[in-house]
Amino acid sequence: MVNNATxxxxxxxxxxxxxxxxxxxxxxxxxxxxxxxxxxAYVRIGRARRIPRRALIDLATAHLNxxxxx
Numbered sequence: 001m002v003n004n005a006t007x008x009x010x011x012x013x014x015x016x017x018x019x020x021x022x023x024x025x026x027x028x029x030x031x032x033x034x035x036x037x038x039x040x041a042y043v044r045i046g047r048a049r050r051i052p053r054r055a056l057i058d059l060a061t062a063h064l065n066x067x068x069x070x
Contacts, residue, residue, distance in 0.1 A: 014043060014050035023056050034059070 015023065021031055031051075034040035041055040 009041065009052045009054050010043065012053040015053055015056070017049055017051070020051040020056055023053075024060065 017028065017031060021028055024031070026034075031040070035042045035049065035051070040059050041052060043050045043052070
């Protein structure tokens with residue numbers, strides 16, 4: 001059964017690995033390492049991995065330095 005948090009995570013859309021690499025400006029190996037270490041959520045559909053757009057934003061936000069909002 002899918003919960004509301006999961007629905008919200010994938011509700012913003014899923015990106016391919018190539019699209020996620022372009023979004024974060026990371027190498028392919030770094031992106032796969034983040035997924036394999038559980039730091040970046042992903043969906044496996046068959047052999048393909050898809051990354052929720054929201055997971056990419058959350059990852060970048062979690063690593064944001066110099067945030068002056070607080």
